[in-house]
Amino acid sequence: MKQKIRELLAKHGGLPVAVDQIADDQDLYAAGLSSFASVQIMLAIEEAFDLEFPDNLLNRKSFQSIATITRTVEGLTGNAEAAE
């Protein structure tokens, strides 16, 4: 799952650095993630994992890092063991 999220981030994140240079817990906003790109990533994740983010998870914290995105998606899919 984390690998898929990294792929989506590479495709839609518009980051100024390569995604494989970004650590799991690194702050994506500090790395250059714009609010426009963060919505594009949310949409891509919704499509890829066939889920909908509830409004209470649509905040900066849920999408702060690759690790928090992974936890957010795991929480929605009930798929924690598939994380690695």
Next chain:
Amino acid sequence: MNMSTGAGLAERAARVAAVAEAHADDVDAKGRFPQEAVDAMRAERLLSIQIAVELGGEGASIAEIAEVCSILGQSCAAAAMVFAMHQIKASSLVSHGADAAWHRAFMRRIADEQLLLASATTEGGIGGNLRNSICAIEVEGGRCRLEKDATVISYGANADAILITSRSHAEAASTDQVMTVFTKDQYTLERTHVWDTLGMRGTCSDGYLFKGEAPAEQILPKPFAEIAAQSMLATSHLLWSAVWYGIAVNAFARAQAFVRAAARKAPGQTPPGALRLAEASSLLQLLKSNVVAGLNAFEAAKTDQDVLSSMGFAVAMNNLKIGSSETILTIINHAMLICGIMGYKNGTPYSLGRHLRDAHSAQLMISNDRILGNTSNLLLVHKQDTSLLG
């Protein structure tokens, strides 16, 4: 007397508004800083109302500050906007500097000396998006240095300190920003753009090349992304809207005085403008409800960082700004139709030219198109709150 009570504050604001009103036309005509009004704000100690009581302020709520903005906005929109912008900067210190020794001491200075704070968030080349910076702050040996091509610093020449954004270091991404406080003795300003505008002329929002050097501890300890999301954007939209409400209220009051004067001269006949006045009354109520709902939403959210940084809250604040900036133009235009040539002419008790020109800034200060673009992006994932009482 308890200085922080709403009534006391409103009385002090009314005294400042009387001073501002006496000079409003001159400030507008000359495009000069509303010095008399700002001196009166200092005399009434309005510049520190938001600062915590233990630091010498009054701990005023956002609603109380908005009320002052609307009272001032009824007499001189430029002076009111200077006050609002100062309070928006103060909110960054109050919300994000309370744990930092330097910033606490500085807030005490704001209260003791009634310092006026200005903002430098725009920069040549960033295309109006204040969440991006080109310039970067240099930190070395406990000192920080910054040079910024700031295309707008409202009342920069009259401020006692400037809160300025930059990238956090030379290698940082354009969105990795910090905000730093520089006091007047720590920077130079070289004017690069002159503010000669249709309205809001007294804000003197000239452009400057800013060069500053200060102790590095003056950098606010939180990332600017958090400051923007959790206090600055919301307080901007709320306090600007309160100023705009004030402009619309005064335009409405002039139109109502015009209709009443006509009604008194011809008893038994309804004056031609009366129906439009009723329409404007309805719009004014809509505007007021919008601002009050926004203030309540902020009060409810301010202790919960997750809510403050949520999409739902961002959409609500964006909608407030769009709604109030558009509605005031409709209200003032109604007032102009009611007052006719007496509203169109300068120097009559019903003059509305300054109101209309000042009000036109509302949809441009952070362009409504940019805000609608941002909201439309958020609505791709965020579901609109459909409850009535919500």
